[in-house]
Amino acid sequence: MRNTFTKISLFILIGILISGCASEKKVPNGKKLLTKNVIEVNNKNEKKELIHNQLYQKPNSAILGFPFRLNLYNLANSKHDSIYKAKFIANPEKYNRKSKWLSAKQVNRLGQSFWYAGIHEFLMKSGEAPVILDEKSTKKSEALLKSYYFNNGFFNTKTKYKIDSIGAKKAKIKYTVNTGNAFFIDSLQTKIISPILDSLYNSKKTNSLIKIGKQYKTDDFNAEIARITSHFRNNGIYLFQQNYINFDIDTINKKNKVGVDLKINDYSYREGDSTKTKPFIAYKISEVNIYTDFKANKSKSEKKDTTKVTYNNFNLFSKGKLKYKPKAISDAVFITKGSLYSDTKTNLTSRYFSNLKVFNYPTIQYDFDTKDSTQNALIANIYLTPRKKFSFGTSLDLTHSNIQDFGIVATTSLSIRNIFNGAETFDIAGRGNIGSSQDLANPSDNFFNVFEYGIDMKLNFPRIFMFFNPDKIIPKSMIPTTTLNVGYAKQRNIGLDKENFTSTLTYNWTPKRNVIARLDLVNIQFVKNINLGNYFKVYSSSYNTLNSIAREYPSTNPDFFDDKKNLIIESGTNGFLGSSLGNNPSIVLNDIDRKIVNSLNERKIRLTENNLIFASNFTFTKTTKSDLNDENFYSFKTKVESAGNLLSLIARASKQLDNQGGSNTVFQVEFSQYIKNELEFIKHWDLNRKKIVAFRSFIGIAIPYGNSNSIPFSRSYFAGGSNDNRAWQSYSLGPGRVASFNDFNEANLKIAMSAEFRFNFFGQLNGALFVDAGNIWNVLDNVTDEKAVFTGLKSLKDTAIGSGMGFRYDFNFFVVRLDLGFKTYVPSEEYNKKWFRDYNFSNSVLNIGINYPF
Structure with a gap:
């Protein structure tokens, strides 16, 4: 396998070298290919991208120094049509033979097929024509350089250029700039x-x-x-x-x-x-008119059957009865009677109405008030076009996973706008999934034996609902909203067949432009595991480890095994766990095996227990990204979450008895208690010409206390996957330097960093080179394995490193991403085997994702 790969790599390299040698083959005689621009400023070589971007004519784009698109273009034959015809002119008999079993018209069309014409057109379109040195463009570049320095205060800048030949058909240009003193x-x-x-x-x-x-x-x-x-x-x-x-x-x-x-x-x-x-004068607003059901194809002045409602100095017009509470509409308007005209208030009003999701983007116009004697008054007219009251949506998807061999997911949704006449929106969505799994016992031989269904409801209010008036803290200029979410889902033959209930009460607002604040005042999640006996079928790696240990001990009860001497799920696995653990075990394990079995048992208890999470969290996000095309920005996000404190007070007040584990319960379920904090920083540098450097760092920690000695699985951290360390699959990395035998590895501390160099191949196809570093650890919880526990800065030596390359195709509205990650530094390996030990295709991980990872 390695020899084959070496041969293929060598073959590709030779092809690249050959293509590279012929990079000027389509340069006309007497012309030269521009290969390099050199800029010397005040006797120093200038390499800044900003300065080189001033030049009017630049060499062909390159990927790591190789002119990939130019060589693609050179592979194309621009005279493919004449070559196709020439082969028949030279051999008329060949044309006659083809015309007998294909018509003459079809033979002619064959010359326009992909093989004869399409492939060459594709190469020319995807490639890049050679940049031919043009002295007129060089003079423009010289002028642009001079203009750039002039605009930066160097009024006495002098420039000149020199063209140096590098061969018969290649040349480079050297620009010399003497800026003089700044003004x-x-x-x-x-x-x-x-x-x-x-x-x-x-x-x-x-x-x-x-x-x-x-x-x-x-x-x-x-x-x-x-x-x-x-x-x-x-x-x-x-x-x-x-x-x-x-x-x-x-x-x-x-x-x-x-x-x-x-x-x-x-x-x-x-x-x-x-x-x-x-002289200029200041204009005041004398009147604010709001047309709540404006139609673009109707005249703005049409007033037939129009109803007028005046509320807080706002005039609300509607066809027939007003369909909205006046306060809900007036709260969105920042243009007020008697105030000075303001662009900011106009824009803020437009943003607020758009955020309501009840109207299309509004039209706001101003007319001079001819009735005002001061001649400095404006009438503000706001035209609102309502969206449809009801909207329906459906979707159908086919799925495949490690649990389902085949699945069909159907969703249907209903949106109701202005449900209580206060510009509220209500969304309800139902989803169902039926699938097939050959791994499940299926005595009825039914093809579909995996089921899941759920329902989600969301009610959104365009204001903050609290037990006090929050307007002084969160004014309406911050566009606040309140959202209530309720969801329920149930599974059958999927994992442990969970029942999952969620509910959140969320407040959102924007304190400043590009700043978002979110407060989940109530965030409830209740997870109930129904099919506990399916544990070792789902977590097969844990079962295989336990099974291999049980086989090693002759004292293991034979009734625990089936005919193939494998532990029976569930009687055999539970029997072996009960017989080998405890104070007086009937099966005496050695220290290493006892530690492993005890870890497996603790993990089984942890992952099969029901969870009740009653939390509150606050998220703050800031970004300098101005629009979707901005690739020179940073973003910062922090989140703080606290869980279990209110339930702890309730449990104490109600004198709730402790359960057998010594923890308080609510509704016979141990509730989780912890504090959690996350920090994320993302930075992009735009190097122009579709070259971008992207960086991401993340640190998160969740500390259990009070009623808990560990973090719920749904709130813990994992490493690996398409948006994390791409050299490892999801949940397969860590914790620490543990070579874990678990199917899903998680912990309560995570540190991660990623860097990418993104570039364009041609058209919509982009590439990337990346390095990912990070891991998960346990800290301040019930895990005692020193390999998994974070003990300080020295534990950072257990940071895993992955590197690789990726391809991305941009469909404009989303990006399909393929990343190939290679294990560069593996902390779980022995000391002399950590670096590049698994750096090969057989141990690589292919990640498929939608959109960029960060």
């Missing part, structure tokens, strides 16, 4: 004619981005224009636009100094054939 701002004078603008400017003058002593940068002036415009328009200056702001730059008789004059003229307008000016 700094030494004065700032203002001339603002309109008194109100002059007053507004001076009120925020300290926020100016143009400061004395600062190096001149054109970007600062553009940002200052945007700042001034925003400040004016948010304080009533409705007619103000950016083009009224002018900066005069004076460098006469100044050595490396710049004098700045800011000028803002009066409002100009046309009256007849002449242009007139007048």
Whole structure:
């Protein structure tokens, strides 16, 4: 296998080398392929991507130095049509023979088939034509470099270029830049004619981005224009636009100094054939009209059968009876009667209505109030188009997993908008799954022997519901919502056949732009295991370990085994556990085996116990990502969760008796008590030309206390999988340096880091090289195995490292991802076998995912 792989790799390498040698084969005679741009700034080689991006003409893109797309293009034959015809011209008999069993028309069409034409068109489309050096483009690049440095305060920049031939058809360009000294701002004078603008400017003058002593940068002036415009328009200056702001730059008789004059003229307008000016004035809102059932194909002025309701100085119009509570609509409007015009309030109103999910994106327009004698009044008109009251959805999916050989999942959902006439939304969804599993005992020989069904309900309110008025803490400008979720699911012949009940009461709000806060005031989960006897069928690795140990001891009761000397599930497995553990075991195990069997038993108890989690948590998320295409950002997320404290108080108050394990119970179920905290940081660097470096770090810890000595399985951490350490499958890594024999490994501490270099092959196909590092550990719980316990910084040597490569195809609305991970550092191996021991395809892990991992 390895020899075959070596031969294939060598074959591919030779092919790449051959292709690379021919990278200029489609360069016309007398022309040269641009292979490299060199920029030298003040006698130093400049490698910054930002500077090189100023150049008008760049070499062909490369992946790790190899011009992959150029070589794809070179493989194509642009004259495939004439070559196809030429082979018949040279051999007419061949054409006649083909025409006998194919028509002449079909033979001609064959030349347009994928094999003759399509493959070449695909290669040319996916590839990249050679970049031919063009001196006109070189001169443009020189001018762009000079402009870049000029805009950064180097007014005396001098540039030149030199073309160096690297062969008959290859060349590189060297740009030389001498920037001279930078210019700094030494004065700032203002001339603002309109008194109100002059007053507004001076009120925020300290926020100016143009400061004395600062190096001149054109970007600062553009940002200052945007700042001034925003400040004016948010304080009533409705007619103000950016083009009224002018900066005069004076460098006469100044050595490396710049004098700045800011000028803002009066409002100009046309009256007849002449242009007139007048001072700007601040406009106030005299009236707010809200049209609650506007239709785009109807006239805005149509008032037939229109009902008007006035509430808190808002005029609400509707066809017939108003279908919404006035407060629900007015709460979404930040434009108020008597207030100054403001762009921010307009945008905030649009965001709030969009967030309601009851209306389409609103249209907000302003008209001059001709009835107002002061001539500085505006009428705000808000046009709302309601979405449909009811909407239905269905889906059908085919599934496959390690439990189901074949499965069919069907879901149906119903959404009801404005259910209580307060812009609330109610969603109810039912799901069902039927599947087939050959691993289950199936005396009736039914094909479908796996079942699951569930129902989820969600009620969303566009406000915060609390026992006090939270408006001073969370004002409506933060667009708050309250969501109540209730869900129930039941399984049959799936794992331990769980019944799962969940319920949450959630508050969401946005304190600032790109900042999201979420409070789960109540987060309840009750998990009941029905089929406990199926444990060792589900956790087969645990069964195999226990079975192999039982076989080693002659004192094991023969009744525990079947005819093939395998432990019978469940009588044999429980019998062996009972006989080998305890104070007076009938089967005396050696120390190592007793430790393993005891661990298996403790894990069985842990994973078969019912869980009652009554928690509260708070999540804070901040990101600088401006839109979906922004690839130069960071995001930070933290979550704090506490569980069991309220139930502990209730249990004590009701004098609830302890169970046999010494823990308090509610409804005869031990409730979980713990504190949990998570931190996640993601950073992307955009290197341009579809090259991105992405980094993610995560740390999470859950500490049990009080009523618990371990964390519930559903709240613990695991390592491995398509969004984690991709060299290991989900749940297969850790904890610590344990070479675990469990099917699902989990712990209560996790540290993880990942880095990716993402690049484009061609079109929508992208690639990635990645390194993942991390592991899980036990800390401050009931696990005592020193290999699994985190004891301090020295335990970080048990951090697993995986590396690999991936392919991603972007369908625009989602990304399909294939990642191949290789085990680079395996902490569970012996000291001299940790690095690159399993770094091969036979031990690699293929991960299939949707969208990027981070």
